[in-house]
Amino acid sequence: MGNATDRTWQQSHGVRASLAALVIASILPVAAVAAVIIVGIYHKERAQLISNTVARAHAMINAVDHDFSNTRVALSALGTSRMLSSGDLRGFHARAVEALANLHADSILVLDTDGRMLMSTRRPYGARLPVLASTPLLRRILADGQPGVSDLFTGPINKTLIYTVGVPIRRDGRIVMTLNATATPAQLAHVIAEQRLPPTWRASVIDTAGRVVARSHEIDRYAGQRLSDDQLRPATAAQEGGFETRTLDGIDVFVVFSRSPQSGWSAYLGIPLRELNAGLHSTMTWLIGATLAALAAGLGLAWLMGGRITRSVQALIPPALAIGEGSVPVIPALHFREAHELGQALRNAGASVRDARAASQESAQRLTLAANAAHLGIWVRDLHQHTIWVSDQWRALFGFGKEQQVDLADLLDRVHADDRPHVAQTFDSARLGAPRYDIEYRIVLPDGGLRWIGSQGSVEFDYSGHPALVRGVSLDITARKLAELDARQKQKEVTHLSRLAVLGELSGALAHELNQPLTAILSNAQAARRFMAQQPPNLAEVDEILDDIIAEDQRAGAVIERLRRLFDKSETPRAPVNLHRLAKDVIHLLRNDLINHGMVVHTDFAATAATTEADAVQLQQVLINLLMNACDAMAGALPAHAVITVRTATEGPDAVRLSVIDSGSGIADADLARIFEPFYTTKARGMGLGLSICRNIVAAHQGRLWAENNPDGGASVHLRLPLAHEAAP
Incomplete structure (x- = not known):
């Protein structure tokens, strides 16, 4: 970049040659007066015409809003119908057909909050209605509870371009459906006709998506077409204004626009540039001839004055270089008062630069002291140069020497193997533009010790919007992490104590649960002894008794196992x-x-x-x-x-x-x-x-x-x- 700047400086014109034209123009009153008069008159007429056109664009978009407002009022009145509130959509369909004659609309429809079409005057009641692919107006009404108007879209029934005005219908304070009126671009044609514009002008009504809804010329051809981003950007940035562009039918125009704060739609009025600049072209020929004559007469004076200015400017170069070295320059004698003022400004700038350098050094020292006192390690990662700068405190935290070169691979090598994938993913996210991150991870020091690190970083972007630098701090959080682990262990201990406390309350249940199978086992064993004492022994009865003993033993074991698992200290x-x-x-x-x-x-x-x-x-x-x-x-x-x-x-x-x-x-x-x-x-x-x-x-x-x-x-x-x-x- 420095070499390019040097080449530009070497190829640029000197002050003498540049000022010659300026001096000549300033000392020739005929050329100056002519230029002022001609340009002034042109700009005044142009400004007046544009101002009047802005007013007409404002009136046109107000007429559009008036149509929308009338439709919303009519829909709101229609929405109070008892047939609609009682759910009698068949009766309401007939009422809507009657009301349609008084609206600037071609159909009335009802949508529920899920976007299903419940009724449309385009179809007989009960006829199958299409499913809407998208309902942005419905979502907007549900979000803010206010009536609204949609952008231009293709109607699902008649497959023609339409727009919709919708109002919410509430029950018990809650929106349960919306009542909508649809209209075609042709129903806005009267708004443009009422303006009585010159036949060569172009007028359009544009929706919030930048599509043409109504147009003074060839509406059937251009309805629904979207304007270019360059044509839409000015109306996005301001409510009213103007700019030069080319119309959809290839005419160079100066466009004046006015955007509605209610609907977000805009009115565009295009004045052909040929008409706008016609007066200027005829007078500019005379101005050029007068200026050329003035140039010949004043060239010598301009050359003389330019030489003196050049010498004064060149005399200020050494003081400017002195400022870069941090010293206060000495200003030589100069030819012009302005040059003396510039010299004094350079002298003051030299003093300011010296003070600023001292303040910057003091600020850096204070920041270093604060970071060291808080045991914060500071780092800066340059994403363009792929380098990392780290403070001495950061090196101490991570176990790097003061002169040791550190890069991203060295840092990841210090991170614990279990935490390394997460840390690497976080660094990649920052490189790709994630604005901030806050992570905690472990590092393994050169002596084998383990340390917990808390790291916070923020991304800075360059002029083109790409991530350029990541700045952040790192802190030793080992003590806090150990405290958290200790607290978690103590919580487990308290939970185990609670289980043991419940054991006291369950002791009666345990005794009763075990007493029944143990009593049965004892009784069966005594009975088995009696059957074995018989001559001959009753082995069939003994076999049944042994089955009972096994079953009761298993029952007792199940009781003990349930309680053992309940009071086991280990986690399951x-x-x-x-x-x-x-x-x-x-x-x-x-x-x-x-x-x-x-x-x-x-x-x-x-x-x-x-x-x-x-x-x-x-x-x-x-x-x-x-x-x-x-x-x-x-x-x-x-x-x-x-x-x-x-x-x-x-x-x-x-x-x-x-x-x-x-x-x-x-x-x-x-x-x-x-x-x-x-x-x-x-x-x-x-x-x-x-x-x-x-x-x-x-x-x-x-x-x-x-x-x-x-x-x-x-x-x-x-x-x-x-x-x-x-x-x-």
Whole structure:
């Protein structure tokens, strides 16, 4: 770039030659006055014509908006029909056909909120209606609740170009359908005709997509054609204005436009450039002749003045070079006052540059001190040069020496092998233009040590919009990561303690569950001994007794295995869990405890399967806790009221809710918001951990756990979990 600039400088004209023409023009009053008068008159007339044309374009687009407004008012009035509100579309069809005669429209139709066409006056009521491929106007009305007008499109029924005016129809404050009127480009022809434009001018009405809706010439040929981006860009940037272009039929024109703030449509009026410039061409010939004569008379004076200006400018070159070196220049004596002012400005600039350099050095030092104090490593990655600059603090974080060359491959080599693909993908995303990133990853130091790094970066783009630089900082977050791992381990410990706390409540159930098979085993063994003592021994009876002993032993083993898995400290992999089967198993497990509390459990399961991806043992722990809490809440209740309901219900296509409902005294309002807080309890011997741990378990399963009082007494605790993608076998 520097060489190109030098060549341009060497090939450019000197100040003397350049100023000669300027001086000649300034000292020849005839040429100057003629130029001012001619150009002034031309521009004044041109500006007046353009101003008048802008007003006409504004009036034309206002007429278009007036048509739209009349149609919206008529549609809004028609939308109040009782036949429409009662759903009598057959009767409303007849009413719409009558109303069509008073509208600038060729059909009326009704769309529901899904885009289905419910009725159209183009077809008899009940006739099959086409499916709309796209409904942008409907989406816009549903989004902002306001009437609107569509762009030009091909009608699905008559296959001709139409546009639509639509209004929302509400019931109980909610949009339930839209009422629309369609019109063809020909129905806007009166708007252009009313302007009474010269026959050589071109006028068009353009929709928001840049397509021609109405046109003063050959509308049948050009309707629906889109203007070029160069023709549309000015109307996008401003509401009114003008520019030169070529029309669709090849005429060079100056276009004046006015865009409606309501509909976004625009009116374009094109004045042929031949008409606009006719007066200028005739006077410019005389101006050129006068100017040439003035040039010959003033050339000598211009050459003299140019020489003096040149010497003054050249005298300022050494001071300008001195500024680049950071010193304050000495300004020599110059010929002109302006040159002296420029020299003084160079002197002031030299002082400013010196101060700015000092301030920049001070700022850089402060930034370095701040980064070092915060232990931040700063880096800059040049995406064009494929180089990386890093600060000394960054080198210390990553274990690189002060003089060691660092590139992207060196950095990725330090990243832990498990984190390397993610880090490389993040760097690639930044190279492709992702504006920011924030990642955490591990690095392996040269001594084998492991360190966690938090890195944030932002992308800077060049003048062409391509990513050029990535700047960012890196921070050692090892201590925080270790703290997070420690907290996670402690949470597991607390969860295990909760399971052990539940064990105390289940001890009675365990004793009863094991007592039955053990008593049966003892009785069968005693009976077998008696049959073996007979002469001869009754081996058939002994064989049946041995089968009973085996069955009872397996039953006892199943009880012990269920409880062992419940209180096992190790984690189990998640798998599809049928909530109905899990609830039945927990109710069976607590059967004797529920009987001792005098409680009856009813189930009210959803008809469809309720399967979630979960740790079954952890969900058992949650349900046991909720059922035991319900028992405590109804302690002392009469048998008729000692009922707990376990209910499931699907919530949409992706979730299921399981509820434990009691008929106790409910939860006090002050306690309702706090019962899930750790160590908060309303029980005399409670630890305040059960519900808190239950909520953590549910949250880990991407679910939600909450409580509320029932309207007819008692309380409900609801457990919401995502449904599994595939049903459990």
